Amino acid sequence: MIYKQMNSVRLDGTSIDVKRQELRAYFHQSFDLFESLFELLRSDEVYYRQSEPTRHPMIFYYGHTAIFYINKLVASGALKDRINPHFEQLFAVGVDEMIWDVSSDSLKWPSVEEVREYRSKVRTLVDEIIGTMTMSLPITQSDPFWAIWMGIEHERIHIETSSVLHRQMPIEYVQPHEDFPVCAVWGDAPQNVMVTFCGGEIIMGKGSEDHGLYGWDNEYGYVRENVASFEASKYLVSNGEFMEFVLDGGYEQPLWWDDEGLRFLEIRGAKHPPFWIPQKDGTYRFRTLAEEIDMPLNWPVEVNALEAEAFCRWKSARDMKTYRLPTEGEWRMMVREGDMEGEVFDDSRANINLSHFASSVPIDTFAHGELYDVVGNVWQWTQSQMAPYDGFFTHPWYEDFTEPTFDGKHNLIKGGSWISTGNEALLASRYAFRRHFIQHAGFRYVIGDGENETIKYARINEMWSGWKQRYG
Numbered sequence: 462m463i464y465k466q467m468n469s470v471r472l473d474g475t476s477i478d479v480k481r482q483e484l485r486a487y488f489h490q491s492f493d494l495f496e497s498l499f500e501l502l503r504s505d506e507v508y509y510r511q512s513e514p515t516r517h518p519m520i521f522y523y524g525h526t527a528i529f530y531i532n533k534l535v536a537s538g539a540l541k542d543r544i545n546p547h548f549e550q551l552f553a554v555g556v557d558e559m560i561w562d563v564s565s566d567s568l569k570w571p572s573v574e575e576v577r578e579y580r581s582k583v584r585t586l587v588d589e590i591i592g593t594m595t596m597s598l599p600i601t602q603s604d605p606f607w608a609i610w611m612g613i614e615h616e617r618i619h620i621e622t623s624s625v626l627h628r629q630m631p632i633e634y635v636q637p638h639e640d641f642p643v644c645a646v647w648g649d650a651p652q653n654v655m656v657t658f659c660g661g662e663i664i665m666g667k668g669s670e671d672h673g674l675y676g677w678d679n680e681y682g683y684v685r686e687n688v689a690s691f692e693a694s695k696y697l698v699s700n701g702e703f704m705e706f707v708l709d710g711g712y713e714q715p716l717w718w719d720d721e722g723l724r725f726l727e728i729r730g731a732k733h734p735p736f737w738i739p740q741k742d743g744t745y746r747f748r749t750l751a752e753e754i755d756m757p758l759n760w761p762v763e764v765n766a767l768e769a770e771a772f773c774r775w776k777s778a779r780d781m782k783t784y785r786l787p788t789e790g791e792w793r794m795m796v797r798e799g800d801m802e803g804e805v806f807d808d809s810r811a812n813i814n815l816s817h818f819a820s821s822v823p824i825d826t827f828a829h830g831e832l833y834d835v836v837g838n839v840w841q842w843t844q845s846q847m848a849p850y851d852g853f854f855t856h857p858w859y860e861d862f863t864e865p866t867f868d869g870k871h872n873l874i875k876g877g878s879w880i881s882t883g884n885e886a887l888l889a890s891r892y893a894f895r896r897h898f899i900q901h902a903g904f905r906y907v908i909g910d911g912e913n914e915t916i917k918y919a920r921i922n923e924m925w926s927g928w929k930q931r932y933g
Contacts, residue, residue, distance in 0.1 A: 647757030650701030682850030691909025799829030
């Protein structure tokens with residue numbers, strides 16, 4: 462069994478030799494964890510299957526994280542000679558979703574064994590660079606070593622996103638693995654209630670400094686936000702709570718869905734959350750990473766932002782209150798009140814960093830102040846769109862990481878999931894996905910003076926217009 466828990470290696474220190482050892486261990490642990498995840502696939506033939514019609518087959522992602530190290534080392538000037546220029550182009554482009562209704566992939570892929578051999582060469586080369594390249598501390602964003610940190614944290618993102626694709630793969634193509642145990646505790650869902658939070662000032666962003674830990678470009682800069690008082694649900698929305706929406710015909714009633722949501726329903730034909738498996742008797746089973754189990758009603762539901770917002774509209778009409786998703790600032794207020802503001806989330810107090818299970822756990826397991834699961838279990842959708850902090854700048858070695866998400870179509874997710882490691886398990890991290898995207902993500906609802914829908918969609922349209930003018 463591999464060693465799975467390891468926090469981000471700091472950029473500072475007093476000993477070059479110690480830092481090389483720390484970085485080497487972090488690199489190999491990331492590489493091992495990614496490859497262990499792909500052992501969930503039953504055979505090499507499965508690498509060429511698409512679990513998601515708008516994404517490449519799994520062979521692409523298996524090669525992608527390896528070529529990323531080489532391409533970024535070349536961009537940094539630390540590496541002159543490539544290992545395989547064809548691979549380093551073939552596996553470079555196409556990570557994000559293609560058009561929703563794309564249903565085939567016509568690229569010619571190399572054999573799995575060829576990609577395994579390539580990954581082995583990359584591992585050897587990066588290990589050699591870690592051990593021999595001139596190092597000075599602290600590591601800064603212009604240092605070639607930054608490219609190695611970038612490669613490691615990039616691979617950790619794909620550990621998570623590839624696990625989502627594995628989870629979407631037909632069950633006959635995957636197999637359980639000892640490195641990824643599933644929680645065996647589930648039952649009825651606890652009753653959700655609202656918890657009141659007083660308003661206050663929140664400052665977000667890393668400024669222009671690294672503060673000792675690697676960060677993606679969107680984490681830099683600052684924003685100062687005055688958060689008004691609000692109420693938040695004590696628990697994440699559970700499968701049991703969301704079941705009421707499903708059984709009430711929530712997916713069949715257009716009034717709960719906005720235009721983007723209706724398009725999602727039309728294209729996907731969705732009738733229930735993505736990891737629910739309908740049975741002939743009208744009940745549901747549940748898909749974990751590589752198994753089907755009885756429906757865990759007290760685990761958090763996993764839905765996209767469109768489904769979460771539809772639920773909030775339905776619940777608002779039923780309860781005669783206005784529920785919505787929280788903002789990024791409101792989530793940070795919950796983190797503060799839950800005493801989870803350390804730079805690195807404490808995985809002894811949250812289902813994160815693969816420190817407990819390779820699945821969710823009951824939503825009343827980890828208390829953070831008066832709430833549960835402010836951090837961990839599943840990512841939490843916010844109503845905030847990805848936007849730059851004041852002082853944002855794009856890192857020249859990865860120009861397309863964040864800027865394409867400034868389009869009004871990507872909502873921020875916060876808090877991390879059970880498989881979030883490295884940078885994903887840091888307070889400062891900021892990740893965003895398109896609202897129809899499937900992820901290990903759920904939500905909690907709030908009541909407060911946040912944006913109403915008219916203002917929200919006007920701002921989204923403004924952001925989209927600006928993005929189109931810049932990027933065509």
